[in-house]
Amino acid sequence: MRSAVTAIAATLLGSGAVAASDSGTMDSSLLIYSETGRVKAAEGVFDLSRPLGDHRTIGLRLTLDALTGASPNGATPSSRVQTFTSPSGGGSYVVKAGEVPLDDTFSDIRGALDASLKESLDRITFLNVGGHLSFERDYASIGVNSGVVREFNRRNTSLGVSAAYAHDIVSPYGGAPVPLASMPQPNADDGEEEEGGEAGPGRGKNIVDVVVGLTQVVDRNTIARLDYSLSRSSGYLNDPYKILSVVQDQNSAEPGEPADYVYEARPDTRYKQALFAEARRYIAGSVLDLSYRYFWDDWGIRSHTADVFLRLPLNGSHAIEPHFRWYHQAQANFYETYLIDGQSLPNYASADIRLAAFDAMTCGLKYSLPVAAGTHLSFTGEYYVQMGKRGPPDAFGVLREYDLFPRLDVFMVRVGFAHGL
Amino acid sequence: MLFWLGVLIALLSGCAALGVEVWERDVLAKPEMQFDNDAINRALDDHIYFSKEGSSGGRGFGGGGCGCN
Amino acid sequence: MGLRMPDVNDFTFTPLRKNMFSSRSGTKTSPLAIVILVLGSLAALAPSASAGKPPKSIAVLDSLTGGSTISQGSVVYVDFWASWCVPCRRSFPWMMDLLGKYRDKGLQVVTINLDRDQAAARKFLAGTNASLPVVYDSEGGLAKLYGLEVMPTSFVYARDGSLKLCREGFDPKETESVEQLIRTLIEEKPTK
Numbered sequence: 001m002r003s004a005v006t007a008i009a010a011t012l013l014g015s016g017a018v019a020a021s022d023s024g025t026m027d028s029s030l031l032i033y034s035e036t037g038r039v040k041a042a043e044g045v046f047d048l049s050r051p052l053g054d055h056r057t058i059g060l061r062l063t064l065d066a067l068t069g070a071s072p073n074g075a076t077p078s079s080r081v082q083t084f085t086s087p088s089g090g091g092s093y094v095v096k097a098g099e100v101p102l103d104d105t106f107s108d109i110r111g112a113l114d115a116s117l118k119e120s121l122d123r124i125t126f127l128n129v130g131g132h133l134s135f136e137r138d139y140a141s142i143g144v145n146s147g148v149v150r151e152f153n154r155r156n157t158s159l160g161v162s163a164a165y166a167h168d169i170v171s172p173y174g175g176a177p178v179p180l181a182s183m184p185q186p187n188a189d190d191g192e193e194e195e196g197g198e199a200g201p202g203r204g205k206n207i208v209d210v211v212v213g214l215t216q217v218v219d220r221n222t223i224a225r226l227d228y229s230l231s232r233s234s235g236y237l238n239d240p241y242k243i244l245s246v247v248q249d250q251n252s253a254e255p256g257e258p259a260d261y262v263y264e265a266r267p268d269t270r271y272k273q274a275l276f277a278e279a280r281r282y283i284a285g286s287v288l289d290l291s292y293r294y295f296w297d298d299w300g301i302r303s304h305t306a307d308v309f310l311r312l313p314l315n316g317s318h319a320i321e322p323h324f325r326w327y328h329q330a331q332a333n334f335y336e337t338y339l340i341d342g343q344s345l346p347n348y349a350s351a352d353i354r355l356a357a358f359d360a361m362t363c364g365l366k367y368s369l370p371v372a373a374g375t376h377l378s379f380t381g382e383y384y385v386q387m388g389k390r391g392p393p394d395a396f397g398v399l400r401e402y403d404l405f406p407r408l409d410v411f412m413v414r415v416g417f418a419h420g421l
Numbered sequence: 422m423l424f425w426l427g428v429l430i431a432l433l434s435g436c437a438a439l440g441v442e443v444w445e446r447d448v449l450a451k452p453e454m455q456f457d458n459d460a461i462n463r464a465l466d467d468h469i470y471f472s473k474e475g476s477s478g479g480r481g482f483g484g485g486g487c488g489c490n
Numbered sequence: 491m492g493l494r495m496p497d498v499n500d501f502t503f504t505p506l507r508k509n510m511f512s513s514r515s516g517t518k519t520s521p522l523a524i525v526i527l528v529l530g531s532l533a534a535l536a537p538s539a540s541a542g543k544p545p546k547s548i549a550v551l552d553s554l555t556g557g558s559t560i561s562q563g564s565v566v567y568v569d570f571w572a573s574w575c576v577p578c579r580r581s582f583p584w585m586m587d588l589l590g591k592y593r594d595k596g597l598q599v600v601t602i603n604l605d606r607d608q609a610a611a612r613k614f615l616a617g618t619n620a621s622l623p624v625v626y627d628s629e630g631g632l633a634k635l636y637g638l639e640v641m642p643t644s645f646v647y648a649r650d651g652s653l654k655l656c657r658e659g660f661d662p663k664e665t666e667s668v669e670q671l672i673r674t675l676i677e678e679k680p681t682k
Contacts, residue, residue: 029461033469043468045461054661123490123640123659154639156440157433160481213481214432215456217440221448225456226432227481276479280456282448295476303476311453319453329475355475380462386473412469416461443641444604444633450574489641490577490659 024050024057025420033067036409038102041067049420055120063112063134070104074242074264074351076338077101077402078257085186087173087241092186100406103241110136124151132166140202141168147211156217164209171202172240179265180345183243203236221282231272238266244351245338247399252341255397259341264350266334272297287311300333301355318369323382325362331355337392337404353405358388364412375419384410450487544636544656548647551600554632555625564598565675569644570633572604573614577660578642582620584665588672589622595676596649602627604641648675 027047034040043065051057073084075095082095086105095101112134119127125148132143147162170176177183213227246260278291289309296302304327311321332355334348364382371377388405395404441449452458463480471477545551551568552560560566569585571578589599602625605611615624627633636643640658646668648654655671657664 027461029465031465031469043465045465047461054663152433153437153440154443157436159433162481209478211478211481212429214429214436216436217446217449219439220441220445223449223454223456225481227479229478229481231478272477274476274479276481278456278480280454282451282454287453293476293479295479299475301475303474305476305479327470327474327476332475354473360474384469384473408473410473414462414465442630442633443638444570444572444630445606446641447572447574447606447610487575487641489575490661 023420024048025418027416027418027420029414029416032413034411035069036411037070038408039067039069039071039106041065041069057118059114059116059118059130061112061114063114064110066107066109068107070102071106072353073101073103074244074353075101075258075261076245076247076256076351076399076404078245079398079401080257082258083186084243084261085184098402100402100404108136108138110134110139112141124155125149128162138171138173139168140171141166143167143207145209149213158213158215160211160213160215162209162211162213164207166207166209168205168207168235169202170205170236170240176203176236176238176240177263179238180262180349183261183263205233205235205237207231207233218279222279223281224279225277227274227276229272229274229276232269233272234269237268237270238264239350239352242350242352244336244349246341247338248397249340249342250396256395256399257397262339262345262349264352265348266350267299267348270297270299285313299355300331301329303327303329316369318367321366321368323362323364323366325360327360327362329356329358329360331357337395338399353388356388356405358386358405360384360386366414368416376417378414378416378418380412380414380416382412382414384408384412386410446487450489455486544645544653546653548651548653550635551632554635559600559623559625561598563649564596565592565649565672566647567597567599567644567672568647569599569601569642570604570627570636570638571601571642573610574605575641579614579618580662581642581644581660582618582622584662585622586620588669592672592676597672597676599623600625602632604628604630604633646671646675649678 025047026049027045029045031041031043031045033043043063045061045063047059047061049057049059075082075084077095077098077100079097081097082101083092084095084101084103085091086093086103091105093103093105112132114130114132116128116130121127127146127148129146130144132141132145134141143164143166145162145164147160149158149160151158209229209231211227211229213225215223215225218224240263242264243261244264245258246262247256248254248259272295274293274295276291276293278289280287280289287310289307289311291305291307293305294303295305305325306327307323307325309321309323311319313319332350334346334350335355335357336346336349336351337356338351339345339349362382362384364380366378366380368376368378386408391399391402391404448454457463467477467480548560548566548568567585567588569578569581571581573579585599585601589597591597599622601622603611604627606628608626608628611624611626625632636645642660644655644657644660645653646655646657654675655668657668
């Protein structure tokens with residue numbers, strides 16, 4: 001389940017200045033992503049950029065990714081075996097006692113195409129327009145974006161505004177479920193759904209993004225920027241595959257054991273804002289980049305992201321670049337690790353761990369080297385870890401025995417190939 | 422709204438005091454000094470973190486560079 | 491004084507403190523160049539020559555570069571460049587071409603290099619076939635005097651030393667009209 005938002009953010013990237021470049025650039029990268037015991041994915045990107053005359057550049061980017069593996073469905077572990085209805089293709093899957101329920105029936109392939117045109121209207125004004133298209137089996141997205149950048153102060157300052165609109169269509173397997181309705185009992189005989197799921201056309205989502213950015217040359221060796229972004233999503237914002245466990249209350253026979261499972265429910269609008277600051281400094285041949293983002297939305301999520309890159313040159317135009325990222329997120333206000341049987345259902349509830357409170361860290365190392373005139377190869381290895389609370393402070397019964405947010409370990413490898421300029 | 426416009430104007434005028442001459446942009450012209458020099462990796466990062474976390478976006482687009490032509 | 495175009499090998503440079511020493515900067519192959527370091531003495535000059543306005547007369551540049559750079563009565567094309575500036579590098583073949591066509595008719599091309607690190611400039615020149623005269627202005631004193639706002643910037647002075655054109659940036663589409671202007675200026679009768 002992916003949204004076009006990241007693609008929009010990516011297309012909004014790109015320098016305001018049209019590179020007075022020769023025959024263009026070609027950039028490609030392959031990412032292998034592997035979560036321990038969970039999702040495995042591979043993503044390939046191919047990017048082409050060509051000048052059209054002296055004032056215009058056209059860009060094209062093709063992205064292909066495939067993912068498979070298991071991801072948490074939102075339910076809590078139990079001391080008994082649990083069986084869940086599988087969203088894709090009917091049927092069901094079984095989770096062992098004591099394990100965090102993972103839905104491993106996923107596998108998907110996505111293709112995306114981004115096109116952009118950048119033009120310099122005069123020496124200090126730049127315009128860009130772009131489009132985006134992406135498809136996967138249960139999701140489609142189409143979007144457009146446009147921006148303008150103007151430079152001031154002898155080109156030391158640049159101010160830009162960019163806007164993007166995307167329309168996404170979610171077509172979940174089995175249809176979009178009714179929020180907070182009970183998950184139908186898995187039918188071992190055949191794959192037919194019972195009540196609870198709507199089969200039918202996809203559900204839509206509209207996303208509007210605006211970014212205002214200021215870039216400033218601080219001194220001969222330092223450049224800095226500050227960006228503010230605002231995003232509004234509206235429409236179908238639920239994850240149709242995520243459920244919550246409704247557990248037996250403290251006074252029941254089996255406190256904490258699941259009594260029922262219900263589909264999640266999220267609001268149908270979301271306003272996101274972020275403030276991003278970055279500085280890059282050249283220090284005796286090395287380059288240090290520091291950035292910080294503060295994010296907040298009307299779902300109650302607040303996050304801090306801090307990133308450090310240090311590029312160290314080695315002999316013969318080789319370079320090594322360690323990288324560290326730290327992330328902290330406060331949970332969405334409708335995030336519930338589980339619901340309690342007998343209590344009235346809230347308006348909104350989700351046990352999607354992506355909306356939970358957690359800390360995450362990435363550390364990585366990139367090695368780059370020239371392989372021919374104007375051509376570079378790079379290899380990156382990264383480790384990403386997500387750590388959440390073991391459980392809510394008022395966890396009771398059998399839930400206290402389990403780690404409800406086990407640590408997520410991810411290993412990533414990238415190979416990049418760039419040619420041109 | 423007006424307040425933020427004021428902040429922007431203050432930032433811009435403050436920025437007028439900073440900077441370098443056009444012939445002093447040798448370091449800034451280096452590819453490793455461009456904010457978007459690793460665009461594909463940043464796009465991959467955005468995709469990964471958007472898929473695993475609750476936040477998204479923030480990064481805009483850059484100026485800087487050699488400022489030529 | 492005749493119209494003899496000085497051969498670059500003839501140049502001696504005179505830093506403003508009047509130390510005479512000659513340079514045959516043939517250490518690398520090509521750019522046979524005069525090396526003039528415009529130092530602190532220029533700083534005394536710059537503030538009074540209001541930063542931001544290119545001098546209307548070529549005599550200013552001539553005097554700042556030792557007095558024997560500019561050949562009297564020539565049409566002079568002055569170009570500010572740096573090795574890290576892509577459009578600057580692109581303009582070199584065209585300038586070479588200009589010089590080849592009109593040198594004997596009275597055109598002089600003087601390039602002013604603004605690399606802070608002169609070695610980078612020399613490395614670039616060594617890698618091209620450019621044999622254009624180069625004045626090294628690593629401190630940027632001349633650039634400041636000329637009020638440079640864009641890299642590259644070039645100026646065309648007529649035979650009488652007056653400024654006729656200031657061109658910001660390098661656009662291959664504009665070269666035709668600049669060449670046209672140079673031809674016109676060359677046709678003018680040399681003064682004196």
